[in-house]
Amino acid sequence: METINIICVDDQQEVLDSVMRDLRPLTPLVRLEEASGVADCLKLMEQIDDDGDFVAIVISDQVMPGESGTELLGKVAADPRFAKTRKVLLTGQATHADTIDAINEGQINNYIEKPWQPEKILAIVKRLLTLYILDAGIDYKEYMPILDQQTLFSKLR
Amino acid sequence: MIPLSDNITRALERLKRVYFSDAGRTVELAAGELLIGQGERTRRMYRIMEGSVISYREEDNQPSTHMPTESEGRRHEVFRADEGSFVCVQSFFSRAFRSSTSLYALEDTRLAYIDDTTPIVEQYEYGPFAQQFLPVVIHELAARNDRIFGRAAEREEAMRLLQRSEMAALLGQLSAGIAHELNNAVGVIARRTEFMAETLTEILESQDKLNAQLFLKGYEDTSFLSASDLRPVVRHYERDLGMSQNAARVLAHIAPSEAEYKKLSWRFVRNVKRNFRIWEMGHDLRDMQMAANHATGIVRAVKQMGAPSSAREPGVDVVQTVKDALHLLHNKLKHVTLKTEFKPLPALTADKSELMQIWTNIVQNAYDALTIEKRENPCITVTTGIFRAEGVSLLPQEYVTVTITNNGPRIPQEHIEKIYQPSFTTKKQGLDFGLGLGLSIIRRIVDSYNGTIGLTSTDEETSFTINLPTTQIHGND
Numbered sequence: 001m002e003t004i005n006i007i008c009v010d011d012q013q014e015v016l017d018s019v020m021r022d023l024r025p026l027t028p029l030v031r032l033e034e035a036s037g038v039a040d041c042l043k044l045m046e047q048i049d050d051d052g053d054f055v056a057i058v059i060s061d062q063v064m065p066g067e068s069g070t071e072l073l074g075k076v077a078a079d080p081r082f083a084k085t086r087k088v089l090l091t092g093q094a095t096h097a098d099t100i101d102a103i104n105e106g107q108i109n110n111y112i113e114k115p116w117q118p119e120k121i122l123a124i125v126k127r128l129l130t131l132y133i134l135d136a137g138i139d140y141k142e143y144m145p146i147l148d149q150q151t152l153f154s155k156l157r
Numbered sequence: 158m159i160p161l162s163d164n165i166t167r168a169l170e171r172l173k174r175v176y177f178s179d180a181g182r183t184v185e186l187a188a189g190e191l192l193i194g195q196g197e198r199t200r201r202m203y204r205i206m207e208g209s210v211i212s213y214r215e216e217d218n219q220p221s222t223h224m225p226t227e228s229e230g231r232r233h234e235v236f237r238a239d240e241g242s243f244v245c246v247q248s249f250f251s252r253a254f255r256s257s258t259s260l261y262a263l264e265d266t267r268l269a270y271i272d273d274t275t276p277i278v279e280q281y282e283y284g285p286f287a288q289q290f291l292p293v294v295i296h297e298l299a300a301r302n303d304r305i306f307g308r309a310a311e312r313e314e315a316m317r318l319l320q321r322s323e324m325a326a327l328l329g330q331l332s333a334g335i336a337h338e339l340n341n342a343v344g345v346i347a348r349r350t351e352f353m354a355e356t357l358t359e360i361l362e363s364q365d366k367l368n369a370q371l372f373l374k375g376y377e378d379t380s381f382l383s384a385s386d387l388r389p390v391v392r393h394y395e396r397d398l399g400m401s402q403n404a405a406r407v408l409a410h411i412a413p414s415e416a417e418y419k420k421l422s423w424r425f426v427r428n429v430k431r432n433f434r435i436w437e438m439g440h441d442l443r444d445m446q447m448a449a450n451h452a453t454g455i456v457r458a459v460k461q462m463g464a465p466s467s468a469r470e471p472g473v474d475v476v477q478t479v480k481d482a483l484h485l486l487h488n489k490l491k492h493v494t495l496k497t498e499f500k501p502l503p504a505l506t507a508d509k510s511e512l513m514q515i516w517t518n519i520v521q522n523a524y525d526a527l528t529i530e531k532r533e534n535p536c537i538t539v540t541t542g543i544f545r546a547e548g549v550s551l552l553p554q555e556y557v558t559v560t561i562t563n564n565g566p567r568i569p570q571e572h573i574e575k576i577y578q579p580s581f582t583t584k585k586q587g588l589d590f591g592l593g594l595g596l597s598i599i600r601r602i603v604d605s606y607n608g609t610i611g612l613t614s615t616d617e618e619t620s621f622t623i624n625l626p627t628t629q630i631h632g633n634d
Contacts, residue, residue, distance in 0.1 A: 011492075013383075013384070014444050014447075014448070016384060017440075017444070021437075024403070027401075027402065028401060031402060032402070034384040035384050035385065036383040036384040036385055036387075040383075040384060040385040043283070043385070044385075044388070065492035066526060075471070155268065
């Protein structure tokens with residue numbers, strides 16, 4: 001069976017630990033990966049693609065040393081291999097201009113503010129995961145326990 | 158002092174020669190002696206030939222025979238006049254013949270005068286008395302103008318300083334209040350986390366030694382491994398040991414290398430597979446404690462900002478304060494190359510926390526400059542040394558210097574001019590915004606040590622140099 005990955009990107013390990021923990025209910029049906037920065041995330045995505053696996057969602061921090069989250073999500077959006085990958089900006093420090101860029105350049109699907117509510121981030125990720133699985137033509141039945149039922153039914157109707 | 162045309166200067170020279178050279182019409186005063194009291198009658202107009210006088214407006218209208226001291230009566234200095242100036246000009250020409258202020262000699266002073274009986278000289282050539290004395294009136298007007306403009310500028314500056322100190326005081330009160338509240342809240346978190354860790358260790362010890370070990374490994378974890386370093390190790394453990402990703406991640410933290418893995422017993426590894434969450438719990442408590450410590454540090458810094466009174470003590474090792482400051486910023490500085498070169502320095506009489514505030518602020522600024530512009534190979538260099546100011550005997554001779562250099566962008570000239578002003582900031586992005594108070598506070602602290610701040614900025618690098626004298630001038634501690 002193929003592996004579906006969700007990648008979290010943040011330069012602060014404590015933040016990564018928290019996001020990973022909040023999304024743990026999705027495992028082991030999907031694989032959670034963490035990346036410490038933009039370059040690391042792109043390398044990881046390359047590897048996942050080489051293995052023939054999927055990147056369903058990238059959840060990125062905005063302010064990181066080196067490139068920003070918006071720049072990362074823009075690159076992901078521009079890569080045809082990851083055209084269906086859902087993009088989330090998770091940040092407490094984005095300015096108005098960053099937010100505009102994130103929507104226009106990063107083509108983000110969701111914007112989550114720090115500090116976040118665990119149930120909310122899990123609900124958002126479930127919804128985006130459901131959309132990705134349907135979009136990518138993956139057999140959704142395998143993933144039923146972690147899919148957003150409402151999204152699933154409205155799409156299948 | 159007062160700019161006048163050559164014509165007027167020449168005319169004034171003539172008046173001095175013609176009207177103010179009569180030895181019979183001179184007055185000599187010793188320093189501090191009264192020339193004329195406020196409201197007193199006089200028919201004379203004086204020219205200061207030697208020395209200088211000071212003019213006071215007396216609030217209680219009771220001029221004393223000698224210059225009043227600071228504590229005597231309410232009085233305000235109106236002006237000072239030196240050689241070549243005229244006094245009692247207005248009372249003379251207005252024919253009021255009454256002095257509007259009290260005049261005292263500032264030093265031993267000689268004045269020449271004319272009065273309303275002085276005969277007119279060379280009227281045919283130089284015109285009537287009023288015309289001859291027009292330059293004196295102009296001189297007087299120019300002097301008064303100069304005084305008024307000077308006063309206006311002084312008043313404005315005083316208002317500005319007052320506003321600035323009021324703002325600083327308000328911020329100080331505010332931050333002290335917030336600091337107090339936060340300190341209590343953070344204190345509760347820090348202490349209870351510790352209690353929890355102790356209790357859990359005891360409970361686990363009594364039940365299952367392996368779990369207690371696992372918990373402590375999480376609680377005492379000091380490894381700083383990045384996600385990219387861990388990833389291959391996690392995959393390796395998942396595959397080779399048939400572990401879940403989460404358990405493999407914990408094992409990768411405990412044993413990031415083959416050598417460390419070999420030190421573990423198979424029973425311990427088997428326990429990680431089952432109970433990795435116990436490690437995570439320990440690790441969470443560790444993170445909570447670190448976060449609480451971090452918050453405590455911030456609260457302390459805010460508190461210091463609000464409390465200008467400092468405890469200065471002798472024997473402060475400046476190099477150590479620099480090291481402490483860098484340690485505080487350790488987490489941030491891992492993204493830049495940090496180069497240091499510390500020469501041992503003589504001990505200072507100083508407040509350690511003030512010094513640390515200076516260093517952390519400037520290093521933080523350097524870091525911000527490097528990240529905002531996203532420099533390649535960002536680098537901060539911190540050096541310490543001794544500087545001797547030779548030949549300038551009035552200033553302290555020996556200085557301890559700390560130089561903090563970054564290879565960030567050049568600071569534009571217009572920013573350099575405003576850089577120490579409160580509320581000047583370039584950090585307007587996001588939550589990490591600046592109040593613009595950093596360098597103005599640093600300036601205040603450095604001033605209080607009679608130190609100096611040097612700033613040079615080129616396209617290649619920007620460096621701040623703080624010089625602090627090793628000896629404090631008397632009266633300025």
